[in-house]
Amino acid sequence: MASTTQAPVKLPRVAITYCTQCRWMLRAAYFGQELLSTFGTSIGEIALIPATGGLFTVHLTYKPERTTEDSSEDVAVQQVLIWDRKAEGGFPETKILKQRVRNHIEPGKDLGHSDKPSNKAKSEEKVPTKQAEEPTAPGTVTDSDNDMQAAMALEQKECEDCK
Known part of the structure; x- marks a missing residue:
């Protein structure tokens, strides 16, 4: 049974609501982990909220910085x-x-490679015709990328209720 006592919310708060029927919990946890790794203590909390019906949303609750x-x-x-x-x-x-989270909570933060266009976007800008993707440089795939790809492979099928 859920408690009626509420703990204070720490801002900024990222709430990731995911469909349990579609088995998107690993995906939601992965995104939460990535945000915490990037923003550290700039994020007050990450909430994973189970839902149904094919839902996958990310909400940010924050208090904007004061301007003059x-x-x-x-x-x-x-x-x-x-x-x-x-x-x-x-x-x-x-x-x-x-990028979307950063734009609200730390607009001046440099996200490094996440702020640069991908190799695919660069090649599409140069040559508008469709070409085969160039292989990425060795060492660019991280373990977390492999974990995410494995989790997404398990989640490929949506449940009947969520379509």
């Missing part, structure tokens, strides 16, 4: 939808998710 214009008044806590699988037509790339 609103220094005299208290800035209200805001909640913003960072990603919605149904609206966006799929799951986010990790770098896109990081």
Whole structure:
């Protein structure tokens, strides 16, 4: 039975709601891990929220930094939808998710390689015709990338209720 006592929420808070019927818990946990690895203590908490019906959303609750214009008044806590699988037509790339979170909680933060266009985007800019992808440089695939690919392979089929 769920407790009625509420603990204080630590902001900024990222809430990842995922469909248990579709078995998207590993994907949700992976995204949470990536955000925590990138932002560290700049994120107050990550919440994994089980749901049904093919739902996969990422919400950010945060208190915007004060600007000189609103220094005299208290800035209200805001909640913003960072990603919605149904609206966006799929799951986010990790770098896109990081960029969207960063734009709200640490706009000046450099995300390193996550701020640069991918090799695929660069090659598409140069040659607009469809070409085979060039192999990536050795050592660019991390263990977490392999873990995510394995988890996604298990999740390929949506449950009947979630379509």
